[in-house]
Amino acid sequence: MSKEKFITLTSQAVPLSIENIDTDQVIPARFLKATTREGFGENLFRDWRYDGEGKPKSDFVLNDKTYSGKILVAGKNFGCGSSREHAAWAIYDYGFRVVISSFFADIFKGNALNNALLPVQVSDVFLKKILTTVAQKPTTEITIDLQQQKVILEDGSNESFEINPYKKICLTNGYDDIDYLLSLRDEIKVFDTVNS
Amino acid sequence: MTKLTLVERPTQTSEVETGETLSMSHEPKTLFDKIWDAHVVKRSEGYPDALFIDRHFIHEVTSPQAFDGLRKRGVKVFNPSRTTATADHNVPTKDQHLPIKEALSRFQVETLRKNCAEFGVELYDLGHPFQGIVHIIGPELGLTLPGMTIVCGDSHTSTHGAFGNIAFGIGTSEVEQVLATQCVLQYKPKRMKIEINGKLGKGVVSKDIILYVISKISASGATGYFVEYAGDTIRNLSMEARMTICNMSIEMGARGGLIAPDETTFNYIKGRKFAPQGEAFDALVKKWEQLTTDKGATYDKVLTYDAADIAPMITYGTNPGMGIKITDRIPTVAELRDISEQTSFTKSLDYMGLEPGSQLLGKSVDYVFIGSCTNARIEDLRLVANMVKGKQKASGVEVWVIPGSKQVEEQAKKEGLDKIFEAAGFELREPGCSACLGMNEDKVPAGKYCISTSNRNFEGRQGPKSRTFLASPLSAAAAAITGKVTDVRDLV
Secondary structure, X not given: OOOOOOOEEEEOEEEEOXXXXXXXXXXXXXXXXXXXXXXXXXXXXXXXXXXXXXXXXXXXXXXXXOOOOOEEEXXXXXXXXXXXXXXXXXXXXXXOOEEEEXXXXXXXXXXXXXXXXXXXXXXXXXXXXXXXXXXXXXXXXXXXXXXXXXXXXXXXXXXXXXXXXHHHHHHHHOOOHHHHHHOOHHHHHXXXXXXX | OOOOOHHHOOOOOOOOOOHHHHHOOOOOOOHHHHHHHOOEEEXXXXXXXXXXXXXXXXXXXXXXXHHHHHHHHOOOOOOHHHEEEEOXXXXXXXXXXXXXXXXXXXXXXXXXXXXXXXXXOEEEOOOOOOOEOHHHHHHHOOOOOOOOEEEEOOHHHXXXXXXXXXXXXXXXXXXXXXXXXXXXXXXXXXXXXXXXXXXXXXXXXXXXXXXHHHHHHOOOOOOOXXXXXXXXXXXXXXXXXXXXXXXXXXXXXXXXXXXXXXXHXXXXXXXXXOOOOHHHHHHHHHHHOOXXXXXXXXXXXXXXXXXXXXXXXXXXXXXXXXXXXXXXXXXXXXXXXXXXXXXXXXXXXXXXXXXOOOEOOOOEOOEEEEOOOOOOOHXXXXXXXXXXXXXXXXXXXXXXXXXXXXHHHHHHHHOOHHHHHHHHOOEEOOOOOHHHOXXXXXXXXXXXXXXXXXXXXXXXXXXXXOEEEEOOHHXXXXXXXXXXXXXXXXXX
16 A cells, blocks of 8 residues: 655754653553554653643653754664554654654664654764754754755755665655565465465 | 556565575574575565564554554455464453453454454454463464464564574564565564573572673664574573563564574473374474574674673663662663763663662562563462462552463462462452553552563553563562562572
8 A cells, every 4th residue: 555655855853862762652552552543643752741630741842842843853772662563653643754863673663664754874973963953953954865865954964874775665656565565475375385 | 556566676686585495505504594594485685585474473452453454455364374363462450251441442352353253363362261461372372383483563572482483573564464465574684692601590580681681782782683592591491481581682672582492392382282283293393403503603793691690680770771680789870881871871760769879679669560471471470479478468569460371370270379379468360461561450650669570661661650670570579578679589
C-alpha cells in the first residue's frame, strides 16, 4: 500500500537534547490500547509533556512555542527498548517527518522507515552543532535532502547520512515492504513446504 | 497497489541465493550465520534479505493494526499453522474468569479473538490452560525449537534464542509482513560473542549475569549485533536460566541472543506438547547436534568475562545499563564511563530520588514484583519460595507474584508454593505481563520504589513516576523479607 512520499524537507526543528530516549517515553504502555494507527500523537512524550493532572508542563520543549517544525532532534541511542511501532506512529501523527540523532536503536529505525518517518543519523559533532544552532536561533531551517543524502543547515554547513538504497527507493516512491514480499510468494511457498 | 519492479532495483547482481546453496559453503560459520543463511528466501544486492520465519507469536497489543492491513489488502494469513496467539500484555491478573473490566483492554482482547477466528490462528485465550506470557508459553509448549527463526511483535522475543535459534522482536508493519508472507525483510546484523567462564558465587543467578554484562557494555553496547552466549558458565545453566539471559539481550541494544543447543536443551524439549515425539524427535536431535559455531568462524566482536567477578546486581537508574553490584555505590558524575552522559545521568537520578555516590543497600522498598518474561518461570518461583519458606514479608511492603503462564501457576500450586507465598504474605496472582509494563491495573504508584525481576527500569515503566530497581528473583525475595535492598548473601 502506498505511503506518503519523501523527497526533500526544509523545516524548523524541535530540540530534545536527552540521550537514551526509550520508546516507553515516546509513548507510555498505557496508551497502547488503540487498535488503529491514528491518534497516538496526542500522547507523544505523554509523561514529559503533561503532569499528573494532564496539564502541559511548561518546561518541556513540545509545550514551548519557541520551537516548532517537522524535524525532531534528539540525543544518542534514540528509540531504545520496546519494539512498539506505536512510537513511530506517535511521532509521525504529531507531525514530525524526520528524527535526527547520533545513534538509533535498531527496531525503532526499522519501524520509522516502515512509516515514512526518516531517521537521520549524524555524527556526535554535527548533532551538537545542530542543537547549538537551533538553541541560538529557533527559527533556523534545516534541509533534509534524501536524494543527496544530506542534512544542510542555513549557513551551508552540511553532513551526509546513510540510508539503505532499498529503503531510499521505498521512501522516495511511497512503497512498502509487503508489496515486495508478496511478489516473492511462489518462492516462499517452496520454502514453507521444504521447512515444514 | 504499487509494486517494486525489477527495473527499480538498485543493482541486479547476486540474485536468488537460497538457503540450500548458502549452507553448502565450506567456510567456517557461526551458529547465527548457519541459521540465518538457511532461511534466506531471497538475497539481492542492495536489498534486505527476505527471511523465512518458522514460528510467529502474536498478542493483543501489537497485532490489531497488522490484521487490519491484511483486510485492506485483501490478503489471507500465509500459513496460519505457523502463528500462535495469546493474550498477555493487557490482561488483569485477578479474576480472569470474569469479563475484563477496563473497556479499552477488553476491546483489544476481543479484537484479538475476532482476528484469530477470522484468519484461522490458534489462540490461547484467558482461561485456556496454555495461556500465558508469549515468551513463556512458546518454550513450555515445545513450539520453540533449535534452528528456527522466530519473531513476535515484542522486543523480548530474544528469550527463545536460549534454544539455539534466531529469535527477535519486530514492529507491527513486520507482523503484517509475516502474517501475509511468512517472511520479514531484514538486514543481517553483525555477530558478537559474549563468553563467560568460571563458577558463579553464592547468591548469584543468571539474572545477575546479564545485568552485569549490560552494566559493562551499556544499554546500546550491542546495537547492530546479534549475540551468541558461550563459555562454561552458560553451559552449566538450566534452560530457564538461559532464557533469562537471552531475554535481556535487547536491553543492551542487540536484536537477539542465542545459545548453541546441547543435552540440557534436548532434555527440556523432550515430551513437550507440540515438540516432535519418538523417532521424529530422535532424528531432530541428530540435526540439532550440528547447530554449533564452526571452529575458526569469526565474530565481529568478542567479549569475555569471569564468572567470579559477578555479584548480585541491582540497577539504580532509568535504563538497564545503569547497574551496580548490590554492595557498590552509585557512581558519581566524575566516575561516569562517558562524560557526555552527564545530563541523562543527573536526570535519571533526580527521577529515582537518589544521590550520586550513595549506596542502595539498606534503601527501603515499597513494592516487590516477581514476574515477567524475564523471571516468571517455575524455577524462579521455586527460588523465591525456598528463600521465603517459613518467613514473613516486611510490614508495609506489597509483594506480587505473577506466574508466567497458566501451566507455571498450576505447577506452583502442585508443589505447594502457593501455600508458602500465602504464609509469607505474598500475593500469587494469575498470569500476564502485569507490572512489568503497567498496561493493566498492576501499577506501582508515583514515587514508590519497586524491586522488580522484570527487564526495564525506564521512567514510568511500572506506572507513572514509579521507581524501579531491577534485580534477580533471589534479591527481590530478600528485599520482600527485610523491606530493604538486601545482599542476599547475608540471608543464605
